């Protein structure tokens with residue numbers, strides 16, 4: 001090999017500088033438990049500022065993938081890069097630095113049962129910012145609880161005193177404690193009634209827009225996918241077999257994708273979404289025509 005070719009190969013081998021477009025990049029991940037292969041050659045890019053829904057049949061490895069991305073599961077091979085830093089190669093201090101830039105809502109909330117809601121929210125603040133005063137830490141926790149849609153009284157309640165929906169909101173408040181750039185949500189609407197689930201969807205959407213979050217959202221909830229996800233990643237056959245908008249996925253002829261989105265529940269969610277879109281459109285038209293009626297006539301007629 002001549003010198004130029006060797007130099008070119010070296011350049012190609014250099015890692016891409018992090019330009020912020022893909023805060024999460026997963027390449028060739030293989031996860032195995034015993035002789036059970038969960039992921040084989042799994043790739044995924046998550047775009048900055050999107051809500052990415054992650055779907056797949058039960059046991060296909062959605063939670064294992066999330067745990068791999070946040071460094072709780074070490075893959076047998078492959079690479080995971082978050083915010084430009086390798087998770088798979090991270091030294092301890094780097095790892096801690098990156099951990100403070102994401103928030104996680106685990107299935108079931110994973111709240112400490114012996115701590116109040118506010119104390120739960122304070123846990124990451126104590127860990128990453130031990131220098132801040134008690135007063136400021138209490139104030140931040142209270143603010144995050146309110147931001148998550150809980151009443152102020154909830155701060156002093158214990159998890160056992162909360163409904164399922166309130167527990168999710170408390171878990172969300174804790175996930176938001178450090179003003180994260182990335183939010184990981186594992187089945188956030190599971191176990192909520194349809195009204196509670198829809199409200200939680202809207203809360204996630206509002207927070208994502210207000211706080212400029214990138215959201216990795218594992219769900220089985222078709223309404224959530226239609227209502228708030230920008231794109232959806234489908235896990236099947238041990239890898240991400242497709243990523244795209246729902247119309248893009250519907251154009252694929254993979255049997256699981258077709259059954260999922262075009263089965264009875266998928267069609268019901270699609271119809272519900274169409275009805276919502278029509279209602280929103282009509283409401284916008286009605287508001288605009290009201291505004292038109294009450295506005296002064298620009299021509300002075």
Ligand SMILES: Nc1ncnc2c1ncn2[C@@H]1O[C@H](COP(=O)(O)OP(=O)(O)OP(=O)(O)O)[C@@H](O)[C@H]1O
Nearest residue numbers: 033036038056057058059060061062063064065220
């Ligand atoms: N620590 C572990 N040890 C052994 N097996 C595990 C471990 N964690 C997960 N698994 C197995 O890996 C597979 C994928 O699990 P995972 O929880 O990621 O599935 P999932 O797609 O999130 O499923 P669900 O939709 O039902 O929550 C399952 O068969 C599970 O039993």
